[in-house]
Amino acid sequence: MSGRGASEVFVLRPGSVGDDLDAVTPALTRAFAEARRALEAGRPVAVVVAARDLLGQGSPVDAAVATGLLGMVRALGIEGVKPGWRVNVVAGGEGDDEAVAEAIAMLGRSSSITGQLLQVGGANLGKVVP
Amino acid sequence: MTAAGTAIVTGAAGGLGGRIGERLAAAGHDLLLVDLDPAVEEVAAARGARAVVADLTRAEGVGAVLAAAGEDVAVLVNNAGITRDARATRMSEDDFAAVIEVNLVAAMRLTLALEPRYRDGAAVVNLSSRAALGNFGQANYSASKSGLVGFGRALAQRWAPRVRVNAVAPSLVDTPMTRAMPPDVLAKMVARIPAGRIGTPDDVAGIVAFLASPDAAYVTGQVLFACGGRSVAP
Numbered sequence: 001m002s003g004r005g006a007s008e009v010f011v012l013r014p015g016s017v018g019d020d021l022d023a024v025t026p027a028l029t030r031a032f033a034e035a036r037r038a039l040e041a042g043r044p045v046a047v048v049v050a051a052r053d054l055l056g057q058g059s060p061v062d063a064a065v066a067t068g069l070l071g072m073v074r075a076l077g078i079e080g081v082k083p084g085w086r087v088n089v090v091a092g093g094e095g096d097d098e099a100v101a102e103a104i105a106m107l108g109r110s111s112s113i114t115g116q117l118l119q120v121g122g123a124n125l126g127k128v129v130p
Numbered sequence: 131m132t133a134a135g136t137a138i139v140t141g142a143a144g145g146l147g148g149r150i151g152e153r154l155a156a157a158g159h160d161l162l163l164v165d166l167d168p169a170v171e172e173v174a175a176a177r178g179a180r181a182v183v184a185d186l187t188r189a190e191g192v193g194a195v196l197a198a199a200g201e202d203v204a205v206l207v208n209n210a211g212i213t214r215d216a217r218a219t220r221m222s223e224d225d226f227a228a229v230i231e232v233n234l235v236a237a238m239r240l241t242l243a244l245e246p247r248y249r250d251g252a253a254v255v256n257l258s259s260r261a262a263l264g265n266f267g268q269a270n271y272s273a274s275k276s277g278l279v280g281f282g283r284a285l286a287q288r289w290a291p292r293v294r295v296n297a298v299a300p301s302l303v304d305t306p307m308t309r310a311m312p313p314d315v316l317a318k319m320v321a322r323i324p325a326g327r328i329g330t331p332d333d334v335a336g337i338v339a340f341l342a343s344p345d346a347a348y349v350t351g352q353v354l355f356a357c358g359g360r361s362v363a364p
Contacts (some may be wrong), residue, residue, distance in 0.1 A: 021242075024235050028273055029227045036218055056284030056351065060242075063284035064234060064277040071276025074264030079218050115264060 009108040010038035012047045014069065019061050028068050035076065035087060044086035046104045047073055051091040051123030066091075070117060070129075077115020086114045096121030134158035135204025135249050137342070138195065140186060140240065141257075142174070143167040145305050147209045149331035151177060153339035154205060164195055165210070186210060186236035192243050203247040205342040208237035208278070209257045213307075215267045226270040233274035238281055245289075252293045253342045256282045257334075260301040260357040275299070279353045286351030294350040296341045301357030303329045325358025 012031055017023035035045045052058050053066035069089065076087045088107055092100040099120035107113060117129065137159035141147040147165070151173070155161045161179035163170050164186070174181035182198050184191035211233040214225035241254055248254075261268050262276035279297050286295040302308055302319055308328065311319075320328055337356050340346055355361045 021235060021238055024238070024277075025227050025230045028230050028277070029223050032218075032221075032226050032269060032273070033223055040219065053284075054280065056280055056282075056287055058284065060281050060284035060288060061238070064238060064281035067280025067283075068230070068234065068273040068277030070280075071262050071264065072269050072273035074276070075261075075266070075269040075272035076218055078264045078266050079269070 008043050009104050010035075010043045010045045011104060012045065012069075014047075014049070014065060016050075016059070016062050017065055019059055021061060024061060024065055024068075027065050028072065031069055032072060035072070039076065039080060039083075039085045039087060044107055045088070046107050047087075047089045048100060048104075049089060049091050051093045051096075051119055051121075054091055054117075054129045055124055055127055074115050080114060086110065088113060088115065089117045091117060091119045091123055092121045093123040096123065132158050132160045134160070135202045135252070136160045136162055136200050137205035137207070138162045138164060138199060138203060138244075139207045139209055140164045140237070141210030142181075143170040146257075146303060146331045146334060147207075148173045148177075149335040150207055150209060150338050151179060153335045154207070154342060155179065157339060157343060159205060162195075162198055186240055187231050192239050195240060196243055196247070199244060199247055201247055202249050203244055204249055204252050206241060206244060206248075206252075206254045207257070207338055207342070208241065208254070210236065211257065211274075213268070213271055215271065217267055218269045221269060226273075229270035230274050230277070233271070234277045234281070237278060241281075241285065248293045250292050251344070251347070253346070254282065254285070254293060254295040255338050255341045256295070256297040257338075258297040258299040258353060260299050260355055260361050262299055262353075263361060282353075283351045290350055294341075294346070296346070296349060296351070297353040298334060298337050298341065299353050299355045299357065299361075300329055300334045301360040303331060303334055305331070322363055323358040323360045324363050327358065329356065329358060
């Protein structure tokens with residue numbers, strides 16, 4: 001589910017849960033615990049999701065997890081202003097692995113980007129992800 | 131059974147759920163009110179509606195709703211929800227999980243379980259929150275309410291054109307929970323709302339009724355922020 005990415009960034013990559021409703025709460029809770037642990041250790045966090053799941057173009061359960069992670073990241077971004085946490089979501093489409101890696105590396109260098117959704121590789125252009 | 135079909139409202143023992151039920155009953159729906167709190171039976175009796183006391187995080191609870199729902203469900207409003215607020219550094223994993231399970235997964239289970247019961251043109255309305263955009267001390271709640279938007283967005287595409295799925299995202303609403311807040315804290319929060327006041331259950335119920343109605347027949351996969359402008363204010 002997770003691992004060390006570019007630079008000092010802690011990268012969370014929750015995999016697809018398909019249509020398994022029982023997997024939603026464990027997936028989100030585990031992501032919260034791991035993100036918090038990394039942030040408290042002073043590491044920036046990047047949560048990587050599939051762009052199609054943000055718009056609900058696949059499994060509704062995967063969509064719930066992806067957008068749930070986005071909401072969690074936005075909340076952690078607000079809470080992390082004072083302690084200087086940097087936590088973001090990176091979303092890419094199929095074949096966008098290189099663009100995702102570039103975004104993660106950029107987040108590792110940035111001292112000011114937090115609580116944001118970065119969509120790379122042209123994913124979801126012209127679409128709205130509130 | 132009415133021509134408008136059955137409308138199911140969860141979390142209906144509270145002020146907002148009850149008001150949503152009233153608006154849907156006024157639109158001609160046969161009302162089925164659901165809550166974990168047995169007080170839902172009194173709420174239902176006062177409106178000539180049926181009630182189910184059920185824990186929707188359990189299969190038996192979903193089964194009880196299915197048993198009472200009938201075969202002509204026109205509207206489902208997923209309104210049940212809880213909060214377990216805490217700074218992220220102090221939030222227990224149990225509290226994180228509990229909010230996800232009640233606010234998000236239970237709504238998903240019921241919505242999916244009812245799939246064979248929806249009539250053509252049925253509407254699902256999920257009660258999200260402005261907090262889906264992030265809120266201090268609400269990592270769990272923000273995740274649950276944002277997840278509900280994503281879930282609905284996907285279902286809207288999967289079930290179109292037979293069933294529409296949308297969400298309403300209120301900000302502060304005048305409920306017993308907000309009335310219990312320290313007045314100075316509440317006043318600071320209201321000061322950040324361009325509309326200059328807290329939302330009322332009617333503010334939200336009217337939007338739910340609209341999204342559930344044929345007037346919104348061309349609206350699906352959307353989230354409507356009913357927050358007095360809070361989502362765009364500084």
